[in-house]
Amino acid sequence: MPDFSALRSRLNDRGFTPQHVIVPGDEATEPPLEGALRLREHGNGFVIESVDYGSGLPVATAPDAEGAAEALLAYLSRPLPEPTALPEATVHAWVTDVAKHYFELRDRVAASGPMIIDLPPHLPLDRIGGIDGWRLTPLDTPFELRSLPPTAILPPAEVHRFVTRAAIRVSVRIVEPWFGRPGGALVLLMQEPGFAIRDALASGHLERITIER
Structure with a gap:
């Protein structure tokens, strides 16, 4: 399994703890939020999915670990309008x-x-x-x-x-x-x-x- 510790550091810097986003190697001490994003291996690459009440909906894929990290950060970086x-x-x-x-x-x-x-x-x-x-x-x-x-x-x-x-x-x-x-x-x-x-x-x-x- 690739090392995603650098990705975890970047996520933490942006306020996304393992309760919000789960990546391989995380050692969670609290249960994830419902809807949390999860990065995992899938086939010959990686998938990013939103896990809501036990079921996952894929939102992005990548062929390798580097692409998966960048895809995840890009997904989270889109500006969302204020309420x-x-x-x-x-x-x-x-x-x-x-x-x-x-x-x-x-x-x-x-x-x-x-x-x-x-x-x-x-x-x-x-x-x-x-x-x-x-x-x-x-x-x-x-x-x-x-x-x-x-x-x-x-x-x-x-x-x-x-x-x-x-x-x-x-x-x-x-x-x-x-x-x-x-x-x-x-x-x-x-x-x-x-x-x-x-x-x-x-x-x-x-x-x-x-x-x-």
């Missing part, structure tokens, strides 16, 4: 408008299984964990319905809030009971290859928001 402050009334109106559609969608998924759909603009969403990831939920979904592991809310995990600004393809599923929690929420899994939350923020498909209460 936009939105009035609570605006967000509430969006949530109200879409609520009945969520009930209809949940009934369809319960009857027929996971569905692939394109999320429309102005859809408020959130996630718990890191900013990286590819798993989203409707804004303010109750925690118990998400069936998240206890580690999901440990610092430095945060609740990240978003609004869609362009269509995003997702697989819609119903959360199963897990970790002693009932589940039942809708979960939206991003489906386009090589396109996770960081990519959607950089491209303008997603916008980070804060809510002015």
